[in-house]
Amino acid sequence: MSLGERQQWILKSIVDTYVSTAEPVGSRAIAQQSDSPISSATIRNEMAELEARGLLVQPHTSAGRIPTDLGYREYVDNLMTPAELPEAEKQEIRHELSERVYEFNDLLKRATSLLSVATGYASVSLTPSEQFSYVKQLKFLSIEAERVLVIVVLSAGLVRDRLIRISELISSEQLQLIAGAIEESLQGIPIQEITLVTVESALEGIALPDAILNQLLYEAYISIKQADHLDVYMDGVQRLLVQPEFREATEVHRVYNALHNDGLITGYLTKAQGQGPDRPFMIRIGQEIKLNGLEACSLVTTTYELGDRLCGRIGIIGPKRMEYEKVIPRISFIRESVKEYYDKKSENFE
Amino acid sequence: MSLGERQQWILKSIVDTYVSTAEPVGSRAIAQQSDSPISSATIRNEMAELEARGLLVQPHTSAGRIPTDLGYREYVDNLMTPAELPEAEKQEIRHELSERVYEFNDLLKRATSLLSVATGYASVSLTPSEQFSYVKQLKFLSIEAERVLVIVVLSAGLVRDRLIRISELISSEQLQLIAGAIEESLQGIPIQEITLVTVESALEGIALPDAILNQLLYEAYISIKQADHLDVYMDGVQRLLVQPEFREATEVHRVYNALHNDGLITGYLTKAQGQGPDRPFMIRIGQEIKLNGLEACSLVTTTYELGDRLCGRIGIIGPKRMEYEKVIPRISFIRESVKEYYDKKSENFE
DNA sequence: TTTAGCACTCGGGTTTGGCGAGTGCTAACT
DNA sequence: AGTTAGCACTCGCCAAACCCGAGTGCTAAA
Structure with a gap:
């Protein structure tokens, strides 16, 4: 690759002009630019060269040139100089x-x-x-009879929550106990790796009906998975x-x-x-x-x-x-x- | 108003046809419809009448008719018969x-x-x-040092929450106390009528620095107002x-x-x-x-x-x-x- | 190596004319 | 009186023809 300095200047001019007008830009337009030291004919030659290199195209004969993706790429990588904002x-x-x-x-x-x-x-x-987030806290907060707010705090401090309904009355203490057990069993496990089984293993030996336990587990699992979403x-x-x-x-x-x-x-x-x-x-x-x-x-x-x-x-x-x-x-x-x-x-x- | 039966039938046909083709519909198209008992000339006469009544328009001479807003209105109010879904x-x-x-x-x-x-x-x-909702519950839940989840439960059971940061350490008990006080002071007041002043009146005589109290009040107020949004x-x-x-x-x-x-x-x-x-x-x-x-x-x-x-x-x-x-x-x-x-x-x- | 000049290309806009769908009117028919 | 066939007329749409001008590549001179 490696463009000559003049070619660079021409390419930059073309891109700048095309960006502001959205019309194919011809050799004359570039030549007439105030600071142009060269004639349109020379520019035409250079343009032909730039086209051969795949940086410009003509939408049709008798039209000016517009930059190709490659032309923009060159512009972005080597030619432009982003300005500081006022x-x-x-x-x-x-x-x-x-x-x-x-x-x-x-x-x-x-x-x-x-x-x-x-x-x-x-x-x-x-x-x-965050790239590898894990569950830092899990809480069940009893809102009313049969309605529980599941709160998940992720490692980086993100908080997500979700309102669920449960089919039975259950005390705040029990909810806290369950949440605590789940929370503990998930310490340090990246969320991506958590499965329903991981969560289930937490609740060995808690004295509550299976049905309600399973529901809470499931809800916790869903909440955790949801917490990670973008x-x-x-x-x-x-x-x-x-x-x-x-x-x-x-x-x-x-x-x-x-x-x-x-x-x-x-x-x-x-x-x-x-x-x-x-x-x-x-x-x-x-x-x-x-x-x-x-x-x-x-x-x-x-x-x-x-x-x-x-x-x-x-x-x-x-x-x-x-x-x-x-x-x-x-x-x-x-x-x-x-x-x-x-x-x-x-x-x-x- | 009161259209004749035939006019109704024609209007309905025109709307139905136009709906499916998106092209102005002419008298012939209607006349050729399988169940049409009348000729295109008659239909033309009726169409002229319907146009005079403002139910149809011609986009230009030599085009068919399309329904006006009024035409659709008549169709919707009196002519259509919504079908049951399969x-x-x-x-x-x-x-x-x-x-x-x-x-x-x-x-x-x-x-x-x-x-x-x-x-x-x-x-x-x-x-x-709900039309006139009020705050049923307000909770502050301490997530970590200096981070608090504000939870608002509205009368109809909607739950909204919001994570805030506070500048000082404060115990769960104190948070609960404050939330309780605010909650109580808002019982039965429609959310639209709650102002920052309403909330402020709740915290007379709680022994905490003004700065932290004011912040919590403000956050509670914002959370409540946000809770109501659609x-x-x-x-x-x-x-x-x-x-x-x-x-x-x-x-x-x-x-x-x-x-x-x-x-x-x-x-x-x-x-x-x-x-x-x-x-x-x-x-x-x-x-x-x-x-x-x-x-x-x-x-x-x-x-x-x-x-x-x-x-x-x-x-x-x-x-x-x-x-x-x-x-x-x-x-x-x-x-x-x-x-x-x-x-x-x-x-x-x- | 650069530039002026020139013939050539081709897209876009405008004009023209024909086509056809659809109308309204009139006169005949039921 | 209401309905229908017939017909002249209107007008949007489309395609063909056309011109214009911008821009090019090439050539020959500077």
Whole structure:
């Protein structure tokens, strides 16, 4: 590979121009750019070269060029220089971020929404989780006769709960006893490895009818499994859909289906979770995303960390023709702001 | 008003045909219908009459007629005869409804999804609530040092909770004491009427630093207010969007924005909640829905009841050109199935 | 090696004309 | 009086023809 300096400059110009106009860009447009030292003819030659190398394509003869996935890749890896955000915008985000936020998921939801506004594309995030979580606490809380709240506290401090009904009256003490026994038997076992049998082994020798015991076991098991699940927040999809690449209703449908196909995005982002923190941004362009329907999109996400165990993912989905230089610093800043707020809340609520 | 029998028959035929073809229907199409006793010329005369009465329109000269909102209204009120669903489909729904359902909201979500599949349009539902709910229980549960789970039980049995952090260590007993005091002071007060002041009055004379007391009060207050909030589930929007009325991308956007404008649908359905149980179905056609962007849609919803206090809403959003005769019995059946499952679970969890 | 000039290509927009579905009106029929 | 056949008319849709202009690749000169 290794492009000449002039070719780099031309490629960058083409990408920048195409990003802002969404129209194939011709040699003249580049040549007329204020700081261009070279003529359109020369640019044409270089463009032909860039096309031969697979970085550009012509949608048809007599049209300008547009970048290929590879062209964007080159741009993203070597050519762009993300700009720092202006202080005013930082202030704005910091201010908006804390409005009407009552718990962490609110904060994340809000951050996701802000990210969409700040970038103008669709945003997604994954609720935090830890890689190998286990059950730290399990409680049965008697709410009324025959109704019990099952509370699961995971190792990293996540709390989930679930309301169940049981068929018999049972005292708080007994409930506590059972919960304690289950809790103890699960100490240190990663949730993925817990099975119904694991849980069952806990209750040897507790003096209660089998029926009720089995029900509680089952409910505890379900609650634990549910506790580990991830939510995905998505916002501003309409901002993505108004992009000119989706002028066709069928294109809109393809993207819509991909995004709202339950669990598809979640699964994808979860797999991406593995990315090391050395390369904080994951940028997938067009075909590189393997999800059916998102071929015309790019996905830029990053991992956010809370405390020293929890992490999640946040980022945006835009057209391939995306303002990468603007998007990156905004995701960065929001990632940091979320962490900051989380830490602040942890040590001292307002 | 009062249409002649023949006019009724013609109007019904036109609506039925238009619903299935999405094309303006002409006099000949009606005349050729197998059971038509009359000629196209007569039908033309009647159609002109129906148009004069505002029940039909011609999109342009030399096109057939399509129903106006008023035409659909007449159809819905007087002409259609909803069919009972086949037993096979009932079985199917009953079977699907209970899969992987772990608590009521799962059931509702599942029901909503099934409704969309069964009708082929988008479906919406509102989580259950009661008209004048009050706080029945309030609990603070100490999870770890400095982390407390606030649990609110509403009068109808709804349970909501929220994890908070507090800045100081405080014993379980003290937490219970505070929660008890707040709980008592709120007995019988409708949630809408609770203010921060109401809550504050509870803690006269508890011996703890003001700072921590105030924080707990505030958190309790927020939790209570949050407990009352409604969720909306929506599913199968893509089924709506592929309808031919939304072939234009801009139309897709209008509908999309209306549906995903946070709180818009919720608010609308909540207001509709008031509908008496005498008229179980609310059918809003086109302009009758006052929401910007849904002019081409119809909204058919019904109230579901759980126990004797809780109720919510479930229904579908389709194009005006909707198979009302098929939609109604499906909503009915799902409403009943949800109630049935809820009751069954209440008395005896499998 | 760069650039000016030029012939060529081809997509997009506009115009034109024919086709056909559907209508309203009139006159005949029951 | 109500119904029906016949017919002229309207108008949206579609395809063909057409032009325009943007952009190219090539060639030859600087």
